[in-house]
Amino acid sequence: MPARGTYRHGDLRRALLEAGIELARFGGPEAVTLREATRRVGVVPNAAYRHFASQQDLLHAVRSAALAELAGSMETELAMIGADLSPSVFAMASLRAVGAGYMRFARAEPGLFRTAFGTGPQADRTLPAESADRSRLGPFQLLSLALDRMAAENVLAAKRRPGAEYLAWSAVHGLAMLVIDGPLRGMDEQQIDALIPRLLEMVEKGI
Amino acid sequence: MPARGTYRHGDLRRALLEAGIELARFGGPEAVTLREATRRVGVVPNAAYRHFASQQDLLHAVRSAALAELAGSMETELAMIGADLSPSVFAMASLRAVGAGYMRFARAEPGLFRTAFGTGPQADRTLPAESADRSRLGPFQLLSLALDRMAAENVLAAKRRPGAEYLAWSAVHGLAMLVIDGPLRGMDEQQIDALIPRLLEMVEKGI
DNA sequence: TTGGTTTGTGAACGCTGTCCACATATTGGT
């Protein structure tokens, strides 16, 4: 006898994924548990196995969603610096925009950010180059694009050498990690706000 | 009847801690489980509760040990650049030394590194300034010290502004995280080796 | 010796992921 749901849920996979995202949002990767996700959807734990091979599989799906949201935050920030700028000014501002978007997301959604770059020995890592579908750009591609623009407009202190995007990424990512999940957690918010432009400045000048 | 150990172990706390470190070394923070640690020591799980308030407490102790090992790696690297250098040359080299030590530890002991900066909502974070005993310097203090030396010898591109150590730390930490636990995992080793000096160069020039 | 404190044991509880057998909807062929 069908007790819990309508027995035929309709789109259980999506429902479970959304429940997982919600869990990650508030509790980070370690909060996305298969049992709790199914509980929220109102279905028995095993039902999840028809749509996700394992809990890790669910977590990977949530991770992808988190990465997409991070990219969205960067694009939002990029859109805010308007297209009425001259190419060179736009190029100059784009690195700061994507960097700021990165940091904004990390601080606004620490749970999702930690999920996106979640720790763990079993976490499946895909190199940014070969990641996902080409349609949507990932965080790394957006950062790389900003550097490309700066190089094209010659507003970069140094010549754009291959791999420079990794250096920029390291700086931004490192600050984000230290702030939301590391020893800098609890640091004064204003101090962090002051640090962000200085960090991006360091990247521009030193890359 | 005393079945497992000698019933009176001697120094169970230390034994459990060392077992925990061993677990963290190979499996990262999520591998340090109370039950496995006690199992290795040959004692019943509950015995741990006489020496650690909880599993988190054990993990915190392991984290401290990991941080100490990281600092040790940085000091080793610092010692390798000899004291026969002129103060200004030594200052110049010290940032790269501590940075390299940081990266070396991260790559050589990813499990311990991930434990040192372990993720999780319940991770107790202490600001570097107020951390630990004064006798041994932590990773952050060593990095900060290197920048101080460079500023004193005027070998820094810019004036040493307060908080610059956070920027340097962010860069190094970010690369380490991306390499051992993030999307850059699996990157070509030589490529990483080439990236490290460039990253430290970026810090020197851009800070 | 005796009584108290420390330290390890044993059994239990609820939580987790996962596997198995089963029941129920949906779907496609005839």
Place this chain on the structure above:
DNA sequence: ACCAATATGTGGACAGCGTTCACAAACCAA
């Protein structure tokens, strides 16, 4: 329209995890 095959959710079970409680054994002090 019927009937078999498939897809999907249920129920029950198992092992492993952290944690708690009551109890036993060892040490220590008076």
